[in-house]
Amino acid sequence: MDYVVTVLIIVMFIAQSVYLSLNKRWGELLAVVLLWSATLIYALALLQDWQIPTLKEGAELIFIPVTRFAEALFQ
């Protein structure tokens, strides 16, 4: 299923990029290319079992110590 979803992402990526460039919507094209690229990279990481940094890890790095501190206030 991972392969199917990755292929689906590539197909949609190409289709939408072509559509937006034909309509000369450059700003939206740039945003869409960035979003699809990020999605594709993480889809490939999922497929190949690569370990790459994620938003969740960043959030944990910042917010877990704060939660621990807040909990410690009620010990």
Added chain:
Amino acid sequence: MNDDNAKKIGGYSIIAIMVTFIGATTVLFIPYNTASIARQDAWMAPLLVFPSSIYVIGVVCWLGSLFPDKGFIEYLPLIVGKWLGKLLGLSYVLFFTYFGATTVRETLAFLYGVGIFRHTPGLAAGLLLMLATTYAIASGIESMSRSFWYLWLITVVFFALAVFMALPMVKISGLLPIGEAGIKNTLKSSLLAHAFWGEIFWLVILFPYIRSKREAFMGGLAATILLSIFVSLTIVLCITIMGVETTARAYFSVFSLSDYLESAGIKAVLATIWIMTFWGKITLSQFSITIGLSQLCGFKDHRALILPVAMMLLIFSHVFYPNNTDLFSSVKNTFTSMGLLFEYILPTALLIVAILKQKLGILNNPAASDQVQQGSPNC
């Protein structure tokens, strides 16, 4: 406003949207979290967070009324300046993305956790779900709010049915002695609940689409009252029927509760309505990312972003959380303080700056200037 086809939504729709949005995960995740800390006093946590969620509604409505013709991410640069505003906008879009991906993963955890799916790949189930949410967003805010309304009616009817079926099994002695956990433990148990109730902050995304600020405030208020009652009632039922130990261990307490009910079909019905409420939650999360990104980039139309955002959420939900244990521990440890920052502290700081700028006459918004002449805005 970015969506040209947008129609205004009323106070009743706000109740339906917010109860569905917050209730979907709250009813599932709060009982075991609170019961593991406050034991039989866990039912107090939803009542303790009620005032703070009213506070969030007040802040959100006040902010929205200062910029009635603009979306949340659009007016951030008007409050704190261009660069800091864009940076804050980006932070909020990332927060919405984290939240959306987590919600998708919670849905899948629920679908597999209660045994609805066993052998179907998670990505396949997620793909179908994202298809439904993407269709809703592409249909526009009016269709979304109408769907939420029907969905909410069905949910309330069947949830009430389950509650009535459970009532004969209630052993009220399970709640005694009241107050044994102590004030510190009860407050500690409400920490995560604060973040969940703070999700009423999403009203800020809907604000430009709401008919009036009064309807926004009253709708949010009614939703918060209903939620506090629903969740408190659920915790009481779980503790008095299953006991504290089982409630504190069961990830999906409501469904564990349905095992105790005589009617075998009620579990399937509850599972069905919960899939629908999760659809609602993902739809609004996905909508907030799409509209937020569109406002951040200054696009007039957000349609081009709907599809990539949907696929991004699906992939992120799998990359972020390899398993359910990771998901539950991350939500408990991260979302508590993340919610505190993005739902309580930052909106308050933004409101204070906006009010100060308004008083000094340097708030760069024509609508706000009109309001200064007419008197202070209120909800």
